Amino acid sequence: MLIIPAENAVNWKRPPWITLGLMLTCLLVFLFYQGDDSRKLDQAVEQYLDAELQLLEAPAYEDYLERRIRLEGEESRVYELQQFQQLREQNERYWLAVNLLMDREFYQYLLQNQDLLWAPAERAYWQKWRVAIEQQYIHTLSAHQLGLTPADLSLYSLITYQFLHGGWGHIIGNLVFLFLLGFTVEKALGPGKFLLAYLVCGALSGLVFTAFSTGSHVPLVGASGSISGLMGMYVAIYGLQKIRFFYFLGVYFNYFRAPAIAILPVWLGKEIYDYWFAGATGIAYMAHAGGLLAGAGLVWLLGKSWLQVREEFFEPEEDEQDARFTTGYAQAMASLGRMEFELARRQFEALRAHYPERPILLEHLYQLAKLRPDLPHYRDRARELMTDALSRHQPEQMIAIWQEYLGKGESYQPLTAEDHNRVLFTSLKQHDFKSAEKAFERLRSTGDELLTTEACRLLMEEFEKRQMAPKARHYRQLLQAG
Known part of the structure; x- marks a missing residue:
């Protein structure tokens, strides 16, 4: 079920320039900076297959997944294992290599257990080729350079990860929500405060994600944590005032009115529930939850001082x-x-x-x-x-x-x-x-x-x-x- 606020319309006489600027920045980064990722990945796969590293890693990967399922109770990995086995049976060498190269936790597993997995000659061969591929290609991918990696957290990555995305579906979805929420919050706070609050929400969202993913080498990318912050700010600005929400359930959609702040626990509860029960979806649920709390918290803590809503915001259009x-x-x-x-x-x-x-x-x-x-x-x-x-x-x-x-x-x-x-x-x-x-x-x-x-x-x-x-x-x- 999808619920988003829909209280305001855009006033194009006073365009939301910061919101539009953030959208444009994300798009330009995706096209001109991240656009080179596919070439680097293709080159990494080509070198990986030429060295036939899949012959060493594929059996180890199946054993790795089975251990995660059997010993750590990660039932969501069952589907992942079945898909991987199907790729091996169909000899889908390219996608097999992509799976093995891009699973960062598996790579750490190989580094830690290489002495147990292979004989000295195989281990030396693997180290020679795999380390070179990592340094020359994988580490230069945008997600590894500017994404937020919990095991290697840096201050700049708390900002830069907000402008990276994992694909067209990811960026289009985020830009739509950024626009729908951003123009209202920008109108309420003013351009400068809106931009700073947006970035702070993204940074706090990243810290919450890191706290729940300690030691993980999987990088976080995307503006969804910052956008969740906008959602938190949106409902906190209106407080108990009844506003209009749009909801979508299956093929049915409609509008309803409710006190704005009453929707915050609904959103928060959904993210926490999905974190524990949705399985391995690749969605950073706790980053979303952290963004919601950060956005609402900023307005509640600073709403009567630095982050005060402008008086003209509540005036009729x-x-x-x-x-x-x-x-x-x-x-x-x-x-x-x-x-x-x-x-x-x-x-x-x-x-x-x-x-x-x-x-x-x-x-x-x-x-x-x-x-x-x-x-x-x-x-x-x-x-x-x-x-x-x-x-x-x-x-x-x-x-x-x-x-x-x-x-x-x-x-x-x-x-x-x-x-x-x-x-x-x-x-x-x-x-x-x-x-x-x-x-x-x-x-x-x-x-x-x-x-x-x-x-x-x-x-x-x-x-x-x-x-x-x-x-x-x-x-x-x-x-x-x-």
Whole structure:
């Protein structure tokens, strides 16, 4: 049974660049770095068969498998033994050699027991050819160079193994899951933190795998531990919130909703069960379990500090926001149509709290406040709308609002000297000298001597530049009188 979260859709206006970059890196590594593995393996097989090492190793391999089955109770090896015996009977020399070369535990068994398996002459011959093949070909394969080998653990391999894969089926499956999970977690954490958390989950997953495979010479490759970390982070981010999951069982598939974190023990239990009872499948179940715990643990431990989810992550998608805005806006306009002004004001204020970037809402609130010019609310809205007009580079609208307020609200709630001074500067930039002089007179009436003096000097200098002598003389006299 397959269960994957399916709560979000990709917003291609803000692509998940790190997720796409990780996918591309894995693909390029597979094509251009690991692409040479098949040639090296073919050369190793060719030299192996030329030296006829299979005549020495094949009987030893059957005995090795039988001992593992009989003495160590590895029943899953029965099928492996039957397949190998069938290859010998059919004289499938190439695949016989591949099996013998690539079983790393068997190679260690040969190294440890060569004195018991062969006579001195056979042992010397085996050492001459087999060691050369190992050094020249097998050890240069990507999995042995950059894979994670528990018996020979290195720090760099905790990162590099995450970008290697064992075949087309392996990499395609991992890339699909990386995309499905990665774009959501990247949106939640932000690109930089997402990348670091992804790599840390992969490294911790590798350490858990190593702890359960101590002494193993079989290298671990693949991004599945890191992807399991994404699964753990995904459900930990949502916590008890109910989200949508996709499930696939046999030929049947559907969706269900459940608290996100409730699925974590299901995933974890499946990996642990398969580790103990699924047999030798070649799947690193404990790496998956380690990744799940690492991802969830990182969010729980650091979710309120370094790994905190970005606030905008839980906001509705743009299309959903538009739909909600349209519905709310229509309700507020309907209240206006029924002349329920107080209700409309509350509705517009609620909309503006959620959509502060929409200027139409402030304009409606200004018009509603204008119905009572005697209240301070009208002055506050006028100031807000003037500031908004300037921020959107609409100075003419800013001056028009100021002029309207002078006619309706100034006698009740006067504007401050700073408000008039701002209009004066804006008017001069627009070469609207009539409004600038009007703003100066209003500023002068506030009694703020410092701003008045500076504004007067500014007007004098501006009129002198334009060679408007009477005007310049008037403001110079005002300065001297002050």
